[in-house]
Amino acid sequence: MLKDVSLPRGVAIKLLLLPVLLVVVFFASFVIGSYPISIETVLAIIAGKFVSLPHYWTSDMETVVFKIRLPRIIAALLVGAALATSGAAYQGMFKNPMVSPGILGVSAGASLGAALAILLSYNIVGIQIGAFAGGMLAVTITYFISVWLSRNGDTMLVMILTGIIVGMLFSSFLSLIKYSADPYTKLPAITYWLMGSLASININDVKVASIPIVLGLAVLMLVRWNLNVMSFGEDEAKALGVNTGRVRLLVIVSATMMTASAVAISGMIGLVGLIVPHLARLLVGPDYKVMLPVAMFIGALFLLLVDNLARTLYAVEIPLGILTSLIGAPFFLYLLVNTKKKGWA
Amino acid sequence: MQLEAKNVSCGYDTRTVISNISLAVNCGESLCILGPNGIGKTTFFKAILGFIKLQSGQIFLDNEDISNWSRRNLAMKVGYVPQAHNPPFPFKVIEVVTMGRTAHLSFFSSPSRKDREIAEKALQTLEITHLKDRVYTQISGGERQLVLIARALAQQPAFLIMDEPTANLDFGNQIKVLNQIKKLVKEENLGVIMTTHFPNHAFYCASKVAVIEKGNVFRIGTAEEVITEDYLKTVYGVDVQIISVGKKSDSLRVCVPVSANCG
Secondary structure, three states, rough: OOHHOOHHHHHHHHHHHHHHHHHHHHHHHOOOOOOOOHHHHHHHHHOOOOOOOOOOOOHHHHHHHHHHHHHHHHHHHHHHHEEEEEEHHHHOOOOOOOHHHHHHHHHHHHHHHHHHHHHHHOOHHHHHHHHHHHHHHHHHHHHHHHHHOOOOOOOHHHHHHHHHHHHHHHHHHHHHHHHHHHOOOOHHHHHHHOOOOOOOHHHHHHHHHHHHHHHHHHHHOOOOHHHHHHHOHHHHHHHHOOOOOHHHHHHHHHHHHHHHHHHHHHHHOHHHHHHHHHHHHHOOOOOOHHHHHHHHHHHHHHHHHHHHHHHHOOOOOHHHHHHHHHHHHHHHHHHHHHHHOOOOO | OEEEEEEEEEOOOEEEEEEEEEEEEOOOEEEEEEOOOOOHHHHHHHHOOOOOOEEEEEEEEOOEEEOOHHHHHHHEEEEEOOOOOOOOOOOOOHHHHHHHHHHOOOOOOOOOOHHHHHHHHHHHOOOOOHOOEEEEHHHOOOHHHHHHHOOOOOOOOEEEEEEOOOOOOOOOHHHHHHHHHHHHHHHHOOOEEEOOOOHHOOOOOOOOOEEEEEEHHHEEEEEEHHHOOOHHHHHHHHHHHEEEEOOOOOOOOEEEEEOOOOO
């Protein structure tokens, strides 16, 4: 599968195959879970929403499909796509294959915001707002400090460094909150939230989070050619006619909005934003024109598959954030070992 | 078309690196800038390309001040060939060259088939079509330099700014790159401004030479006028003899070091 990377025909087939695979996994995911529903029934229930069909299923089944499984499946797709696409965009913009969506502090900020909301006993909506606001705040701080610091220098490098420092600062506040939280009620709540899960998702969460995520995806897809050029460095990109400041702002705003929304509904889900872009590059090469949409599809597919596992492996759900790393890391190492191409393919 | 720098001073923050330089290049001309390390050649290029703001003076393209031009407009007229380095991702050569088309695309679009054809033509012009599907990070330094020149050609500018195009190349590749530059100036009517550390390269391919010495002494003229034995002695502190080789009609000047002290 990885050998015909240089063949445009192979790329075209993969581009067609990914959405098809995604649709198959999408419908298959409705079948998975403790309440057994056959695939025919699932399809009939969904089709029943659009055309009139004889109701041979129970209303429980309809509730499971629409109220429980549908929101969760869509959330997995959205979060996976958001993390993978923003990770891929950042890797190009910062010309660094080690960058993940959290590099400017969005994850640390969102964690702090959520933990603070939990500490102050807000409800789930409050926690989500806290996470989103915390993520946006951390990146805003990073952005303005680094733009101010790098008037004459390499903005990208300064930005990464500032992001790491701001992230650390927010993480230390998070530790402080955990330390002062009630160890029998609040501390476990914070800890579980940080592990990442889609178990308690409902349709409203999905609706609210889908707006910034879809918007961000659209913007990144539109400016994706510029990311190719940006990966050669800021000066070269400028000389090739790219308004680097504008691209940078658009990419950062989009990626931050998407990641903060993803973290707000799912908690911390690591690794997807780091390794999926590499998977996409292994599959279709580094050209963002093709690679970014592919990363989006793989991210959505990967997180949906892992979430399906998270709900079925054990009687008790395994937090999604743990599983993504547990499955993703060895899989990625396996791919690296099996790829003879040099460089960060 | 003419690219002109008028009384340009530039540098970083409050420090001035280059002060009060004036020069002009026309299409179909090549200007070679010579000067020791750290004298500010790259800083001057950064100023022309708008990476840093001028401290004073102006830069004109056909008598139009370019200080308020958009990146894209500037990129359509002036191409930049940086020193080759490794990008973090294994792009194919054709993809790298196609990136030269960026200035001609609208902000939200990607290159079309036509842009790809222009990129392929640039590869042909530089006679490196065989590299088309190779991975840019896996070809040699000389090949990479040629690919970057092809990328700048795909940009279809009137002027090329080249930062030490022969640095880090072996002897054969140095001459190949210089020959390509000569060809571009002659056949494609490009204006080229390049820096080099080799006086012989300036003799070989420059229609004009500018030398920058310490204390911001600046001279411009033909290679014969500017690169003299005295100049090389004062700037580099070495004894050099400049001789002519070849027939009278198209003789070529070269400088050779003469070892005075160490036998």
